[in-house]
Amino acid sequence: MSSPRSNVILLSLDSLRADHLPTYGYSRATAPVLAEFGNRSDVTIFENAFATTAWTLPSHTSLFTGLPMIRHGLYDKGFRVDPEHTLADNLSRVGYDTAAFLTNGWLTNGGVTDAFDDTFEVFNMDTPSGFVERNLNRLEMLFSMQDSGAEQSLQCFGDWVTTDHRDAPFFAFFHLMEPHYLYNPMRPYHKQYVDQSVMRSLIKQREIYTKRGKYFAGETSISSKQMRGFVDLYDSEIRYLDDKLSELFDELRRVGEFENSLIVIVGDHGELFGEYDLIGHHFSLSDELLHVPLLVKWPDGTNSLDTSRSEAFVSLSNVFKTITDTTDVEPSSDFNRISLEEQHANDNRRIFAHYRTPESMLESFREQVDRPFSYHDMYDTELSVVRDGSEKLVLSGDEVRLYDLATEEGETKDRSDNRVERTAELRVVLDEHLSKDSLATQSTEEFDEGVQEQLEDLGYI
Numbered sequence: 001m002s003s004p005r006s007n008v009i010l011l012s013l014d015s016l017r018a019d020h021l022p023t024y025g026y027s028r029a030t031a032p033v034l035a036e037f038g039n040r041s042d043v044t045i046f047e048n049a050f051a052t053t054a055w056t057l058p059s060h061t062s063l064f065t066g067l068p069m070i071r072h073g074l075y076d077k078g079f080r081v082d083p084e085h086t087l088a089d090n091l092s093r094v095g096y097d098t099a100a101f102l103t104n105g106w107l108t109n110g111g112v113t114d115a116f117d118d119t120f121e122v123f124n125m126d127t128p129s130g131f132v133e134r135n136l137n138r139l140e141m142l143f144s145m146q147d148s149g150a151e152q153s154l155q156c157f158g159d160w161v162t163t164d165h166r167d168a169p170f171f172a173f174f175h176l177m178e179p180h181y182l183y184n185p186m187r188p189y190h191k192q193y194v195d196q197s198v199m200r201s202l203i204k205q206r207e208i209y210t211k212r213g214k215y216f217a218g219e220t221s222i223s224s225k226q227m228r229g230f231v232d233l234y235d236s237e238i239r240y241l242d243d244k245l246s247e248l249f250d251e252l253r254r255v256g257e258f259e260n261s262l263i264v265i266v267g268d269h270g271e272l273f274g275e276y277d278l279i280g281h282h283f284s285l286s287d288e289l290l291h292v293p294l295l296v297k298w299p300d301g302t303n304s305l306d307t308s309r310s311e312a313f314v315s316l317s318n319v320f321k322t323i324t325d326t327t328d329v330e331p332s333s334d335f336n337r338i339s340l341e342e343q344h345a346n347d348n349r350r351i352f353a354h355y356r357t358p359e360s361m362l363e364s365f366r367e368q369v370d371r372p373f374s375y376h377d378m379y380d381t382e383l384s385v386v387r388d389g390s391e392k393l394v395l396s397g398d399e400v401r402l403y404d405l406a407t408e409e410g411e412t413k414d415r416s417d418n419r420v421e422r423t424a425e426l427r428v429v430l431d432e433h434l435s436k437d438s439l440a441t442q443s444t445e446e447f448d449e450g451v452q453e454q455l456e457d458l459g460y461i
Contacts, residue, residue: 005169005327006299007261008091009252010319012063012173013241014056014104014180015281016267018049018293020238028193030235031242034265034295037249042298044305046340048313049294050351050387051269055281057106057358059268059316060175064088064112065439066320066337069354070384073438076358080111081439085333087320088171089115094329097170099160103149103177116173120156122149123177147186148177148237150244158251169327170257176244179237181209181271181280183230189240193232201229212280213365217373227274234271262299262326264319267292276411282361285353285385285394286411292316296340299326305344312344313351313387352433353385386430393426400427 018024021031023038023045038045052062053069061067061074064086074081083089088098092115099118100107107113108121153174161170178185183205190198204226214220222230245265252258270289272278281289294314298304304326321339324331331337362375384395390406402416402423416423 005094005096007169007257008096008171008323008327009261009263010063010087010171010173010323011245011248011263011265012060012175012268013265013293014175014177014268015271016179016238016293017270017288018267018291019288020235021293023295024293028235030238033242033246033249034293037245037265037297038295039308040297041308042301042303044296044298044303044307044340045309046294046296046314047309047311049266049292049316050290050313050353051267051292051316052353054269054283054285054289054353054355055358056104056268057110057112060107061110061112062315062317063266063268063319065335066317066331067335067439068315068317068352068433069356070352070434071335071436071439074110074112075356077109077360080109080441083111083115085335085439086112086115087323088113088117088173090324090329090331091171091327092117093332094327095168096327097168098173099157099170100173100175101153101156102175103153104175104180107175113173118160120153120160122152122156147240147244148180148184150176150178150241154244154247154251157248161251161255161257174248175268176241178241178244179234179271182206183233183237185233185236185240189236190233192236192239194229194236195232196225196229198233201226201233205230205233208279211368213368213375214370215279216365216375216379217369217371219369219371222274222279224274231273234273259301260299261297262323263297264323265293265295266316266319267294268316282357283355283379283381285355285383287392287405290353290385294319294340296322304341307344310340310344312340312346312348313389314340314343314348315351318343349389350429351387352430353383353387354434355381355383357381384430384434386426386433388426388429391422391426393423393430395427395430402426 020026022029022035051059053059058069058075061072065072072081092098098116100113100116101120103122105123208215269281271281272288275288278284318338318340321337325339357380365375386393390404392403394401400416401414402419403411
């Protein structure tokens with residue numbers, strides 16, 4: 001008789017940079033719970049974990065299919081992947097109860113979460129639909145009187161795991177929007193790190209992020225002091241989320257499902273605060289966007305890697321096979337996926353990333369500006385990256401740049417002219433990676449009303 005399969009809890013912490021956690025050397029104690037979690041003997045911290053792209057939808061598609069963005073091909077609305085290729089479908093097929101707790105509307109499109117048995121659209125629960133009600137709701141967010149969905153996600157999970165889940169193992173996926181912009185940490189966390197007017201910072205960041213088209217067109221700007229305020233609010237969001245994770249761990253212990261569960265905690269991408277004259281998480285594949293936290297608690301007190309920290313270069317696309325291997329699930333589709341354990345055993349030093357600007361976002365940017373502005377020339381871009389150790393090759397159209405991240409200049413000094421042979425070698429590696437066909441197909445599906453409203457509030461569309 002085979003042993004019972006482990007539960008799987010996958011936590012995606014939207015926009016969380018690795019370098020803003022004390023676990024990865026940050027000076028602020030933004031996440032003491034995660035730090036304590038990382039000190040467990042059955043937990044592995046991946047020091048060099050990287051997203052496959054720079055933003056939510058394609059990053060999560062890699063997480064759920066085990067494929068790089070260039071392979072799954074889902075980078076904007078109007079595209080979809082077959083749900084049979086996703087984690088939820090594979091785990092459901094062998095008897096797992098599956099549930100997704102979603103605080104970002106992007107993931108309800110494109111087939112990414114279609115295969116879950118239960119989907120809780122937390123962002124769409126009790127959301128006021130009238131003009132007055134919606135604006136009162138926004139005021140509550142502005143004054144830090146409500147979180148971004150973490151609290152309700154935990155409530156939904158508590159009800160689901162107690163009432164609906166019983167005998168079968170379960171797969172629970174959480175997509176938590178703290179610390180994604182807008183940065184509105186709950187009281188009293190909103191004053192955790194801010195040393196200037198909290199209200200001015202909250203108002204300014206709402207002005208900037210809900211009308212980012214104006215910022216990128218040069219019609220509005222951010223001072224260095226204001227940018228520091230944004231960072232302070234971002235760090236405060238992390239501190240609040242960290243306490244919510246503590247509550248989740250307590251709930252898992254309460255129902256007796258903590259020790260026997262595989263718990264994977266990731267950031268889906270990072271965030272920019274003025275680096276390279278950019279804000280948010282688009283138009284770049286810099287390390288501030290790609291380097292993300294990744295912590296894995298192995299089930300039943302084991303540690304598959306026999307180490308508390310792995311220095312191997314791993315990708316979020318490696319999570320898929322790690323989960324299917326740990327749960328003894330044979331994937332229904334035959335792709336050459338690689339697990340975190342295999343990357344560690346091979347001491348891997350090479351990762352890939354790809355970015356393509358979503359046209360739906362550029363359309364909204366064009367509508368926000370007061371005068372004609374060509375986003376096509378400046379921001380309609382396609383980027384591809386291969387990183388091999390400290391060397392990073394970036395392909396942008398016909399332009400190739402080589403950076404050495406071991407140097408002080410990092411991603412500000414192109415070394416391709418001085419390292420011609422190495423540039424050519426990595427270009428061949430990247431071209432081979434880019435030669436794969438895409439899985440995604442065109443779709444005529446539009447956002448439903450709740451998704452549309454949330455993404456408009458966030459300044460995406």
